[in-house]
Amino acid sequence: MGKPTGFLEYPRETPPKRVVQERVRDFGEIELPFERALIVHQAARCMECGTPFCHDYTGCPLGNLIPDWNDAIYRGRLEDALELLHKTNNFPEFTGRVCPAPCESACVLGLIDDPVTIKVIEKDIIEEAFAKGLVEPVPPSRSTGNCIAVVGSGPCGLAAAQELRRLGHDVTVFERSDRIGGLLRYGIPDFKLDKGILERRLRLMQEEGVDFRPGVHVGVSISFESLKQGFDSVLLAIGAPKPRDLCIEGRGLRGVHFAMEYLTQQNKLLAGDVIPEDERIDAKDKVVVIIGGGDTGADCLGTAIRQGARHVYQLEILPEPPTRRAPFTPWPHWPYMLRKSDAHEEGGERLWSVQTKRLEGKDGRVQRLHASRVEWLQVEGARPVMREISGEEFHLEVDLVILAMGFLGPDDTIPEQAKLTKTPTNAIEADDNGMTSQDGVFVAGDAHRGASLVVWAIWEGRQAAKGLNRYLKGQAKGLKV
Ligand SMILES: Cc1cc2nc3c(=O)[nH]c(=O)nc-3n(C[C@H](O)[C@H](O)[C@H](O)COP(=O)(O)OP(=O)(O)OC[C@H]3O[C@@H](n4cnc5c(N)ncnc54)[C@H](O)[C@@H]3O)c2cc1C
Ligand code: SF4
DSSP, rough: OOTTEEEEEEHOOOOOOOOHHHTTTSSSSSOOOOOOHHHHHHHOOOOOOOOOOGGTSSSSSSSOOHHHHHHHHTTTTHHHHHHHHHOOOOOOHHHHHHOOOHHHHHOOGGSSSSOOHHHHHHHHHHHHHHHHHHOOOOSSSSOOOEEEEEEEOOOHHHHHHHHHHHTTTEEEEEESSSOOEEEEHHOOOOTOOHHHHHHEEEEEHHTTOOEEEETTBTTTTHHHHHHTTTSSSSEEEEOOBBBOOOSTTTTTBBBBEEEEHHHHHHHHHEEEEEEEOGGGOOOTTTEEEEEOHHHHHHHHHHHHHHHHHHHEEEEEEEEOSSSSTTSSTTSSSSSSSSSOHHHHHOEEEOSSEEEEEEEEETTTEEEEEEEEEEEEEOOSOOOEEEEEEEEEEEEOOOOEEOOOOOBSSSOHHHHTTTTTBTTTTTTBOOOTSBOOOOEEEEEHHHHOOSSOOOHHHOOOOOOHHHHHHHHHHHHHTTTOO
């Protein structure tokens, strides 16, 4: 514990953000750097409690050694803090930006005061370390001679690839998109994660010897079977990109798009790609309705505001959550409560308990959205039941509708070609080692756990790498390990 009385002396502080009027004019990151002295004070707030819930699995999924690196930062030992951080987290520069920080809602100080600013300290450690040239490639000291194919280059595939490469295996990452990064690249907007941060890590991984192959759609440009023949083992980190659709009248009208079509396009534009005018999904001067009140919807909101939308509605079918932690999610659990992302500070109108009924158009283009207010009835021992409130129908004049209603699991191509067993929730089934129903084929990340978080994807990638390494050891022949 750096300073026993730190939590009594220093209040919680968070880094400044760019002012709304300025930041909505570009796609640059919102958060500004923190002053060094303030970071040290924030680290001093850590109480190093007997049972640090922040770093067990009710807090950080990765088991980040939070009290230890807080102590190192307080004592000015950046290199130690970095080593501790990298022990459990391959990419703190991603989680330090986009993680919702379940660690902080499990922080013991949070019981009586504001929790420690763990996520900010995590970001500061890695950024300070990069700035001082302390983050270097870690190529393996020996080669096992095993060849592994990782399919999918999101945070899960990248974490697994880094772990496996550092164990001495030859790792090739196949990615169907034209660029590496999965949702870090084409889902999460630049105002949350600048793509230079991703590129910086990819360069290090290449220097470690990871071979990236973008533009290879496994199951389409190469069959799964022929890929498998060429490698000792395969890890599927193919995400859960199947979007939930809205099967209502008017769904086929022009101007109705899935969130990922919209966000991918904006990320491509920022990367310098040219999108033909007739394919552009542009919110400029439009009234936009985003259907879905979650994080993906919030990313669409921030994007639409930056594109110059006239007005943006975000509709959610569920009721508005309470502003404070709901009693059924007591500390240290992840609280059910109202969340506001940075985009919600920038504009937009959130409507709760609203069901979209049909879309109406003119000349094939969406023009009006018909909706109804709903109520949720509590049924003893069962899930709440939704009921439309009669007389509470309304409509919105609209130019663009974005569907952000969640994801339904991985694409079917590889699971069908490889005859993989699925779970009832459409995820790819795996044993405790991460292996699917096919010998030598592993799965991890959103494809395995369902649409989730970057921090869980990294954890899954690390676990699958361990399982895969154990499998290869069991298969060891000749020189192979
Ligand atoms: C818009 C959006 C915003 C989000 N924001 C956040 C956030 O702020 N914080 C957070 O923690 N989480 C966020 N998430 C969730 C997080 O991004 C995911 O949980 C995480 O990226 C999952 O990682 P993954 O590696 O399993 O899959 P993905 O990141 O989806 O990567 C899978 C990759 O596999 C590739 N692939 C699929 N099939 C094939 C194939 N057959 N051949 C070759 N390649 C293939 C895909 O193209 C993709 O690149 C967000 C999700 C979305 C959609
Ligand atoms: S990865 Fe997320 S949960 Fe873990 S310490 Fe960082 S911010 Fe907290």
